Amino acid sequence: MQLCTRNQDPAILVFCIPRDCRPFVLPVCLVCVFPTPLMPLHSFTHVGASFLCWLLSADCCHAEDQYIEQFKDTLSTCVGKSIAGFFAEPIQGVNGFVQYPKGFLKEAFQLVRERGGVCIADEVQTGFGRLGSHFWGFQTHGVLPDIVTMAKGIGNGFPMAAVVTTPEIAKSLAKCVLHFNTFGGNPMACAIGSAVLEVIKEEKLQENSQEVGTYLLLKLAKLQDEFEIIGDVRGKGLMIGIEMVKDKTSRQPLPREEVSQIHEDCRQMGLIVGRGGLFSQTFRIAPSLCITKPEADFAVDVFRAAVTQHMERRAK
Numbered sequence: 001m002q003l004c005t006r007n008q009d010p011a012i013l014v015f016c017i018p019r020d021c022r023p024f025v026l027p028v029c030l031v032c033v034f035p036t037p038l039m040p041l042h043s044f045t046h047v048g049a050s051f052l053c054w055l056l057s058a059d060c061c062h063a064e065d066q067y068i069e070q071f072k073d074t075l076s077t078c079v080g081k082s083i084a085g086f087f088a089e090p091i092q093g094v095n096g097f098v099q100y101p102k103g104f105l106k107e108a109f110q111l112v113r114e115r116g117g118v119c120i121a122d123e124v125q126t127g128f129g130r131l132g133s134h135f136w137g138f139q140t141h142g143v144l145p146d147i148v149t150m151a152k153g154i155g156n157g158f159p160m161a162a163v164v165t166t167p168e169i170a171k172s173l174a175k176c177v178l179h180f181n182t183f184g185g186n187p188m189a190c191a192i193g194s195a196v197l198e199v200i201k202e203e204k205l206q207e208n209s210q211e212v213g214t215y216l217l218l219k220l221a222k223l224q225d226e227f228e229i230i231g232d233v234r235g236k237g238l239m240i241g242i243e244m245v246k247d248k249t250s251r252q253p254l255p256r257e258e259v260s261q262i263h264e265d266c267r268q269m270g271l272i273v274g275r276g277g278l279f280s281q282t283f284r285i286a287p288s289l290c291i292t293k294p295e296a297d298f299a300v301d302v303f304r305a306a307v308t309q310h311m312e313r314r315a316k
């Protein structure tokens, strides 16, 4: 991976707020040193109160303080005085739809910029209205990135991606010896991207994401009270994570084989969901933005049936 940045310092930070159900264990950052390609993110920890901070809209957030302290530690002990860039997904995707504590990203961006780094929002999963309340995930954090990367939803299935940045950073690309893409600026991809944007607007898909996503989230959240093995239901719009645990006291991840069995039962009953998290313990629900409430009801019914079936198997 190559980045032409404001400075030549080699460090690229990829911040990972992991989640393994243990409350109040501090997170650890993964640091990749240029030109090492980005490695898969490793999950380490989780601060249990983070989502609560969002809900309560508290001015001070214990989880945010803890994450920021850890982030500062990483900046002062693991990288040089200046850094090149910092990547963050507004909600972590592959790691199991993990949300940052309120205010974290804003402060992290500031710390990165103080060290000369550019801030990059990876909107590959969160962009194009998926989060409902906002078109871009970074807007939900009140930050303005220097670079935004986007893909997936941009083409509604067509293979395309885009990078948006400031004129200053874009100009720096021209200073590189060679910046070249075989398919860059492909006219057919551009036409598809424009058509997708129009459909999102015309069919009010962002609004649908907000309405049906919240409806689905609330229905799934009720299952958390119903079942001992549902440790957390979280997310925003149509990006919803259901974290499976052994029990609510230990909050240890439900063993992979058990999660796989529930996963397969869902599939057999007609519900396809994703998985994520370090222990593959979180179901990731990110349906098409045109999903309807009856379809959301179907998903909840199937999921409930699969978990019930699993509890019955367990009891035998």
Ligand SMILES: Cc1ncc(COP(=O)(O)O)c(C=O)c1O
Binding pocket: 089, 093, 094, 122, 123, 124, 125, 151, 152, 160, 161
């Ligand atoms: C958050 C995130 N960023 C980047 C990528 C890579 O996107 P692409 O495969 O379009 O290069 C993915 C793919 O799953 C992703 O989920």
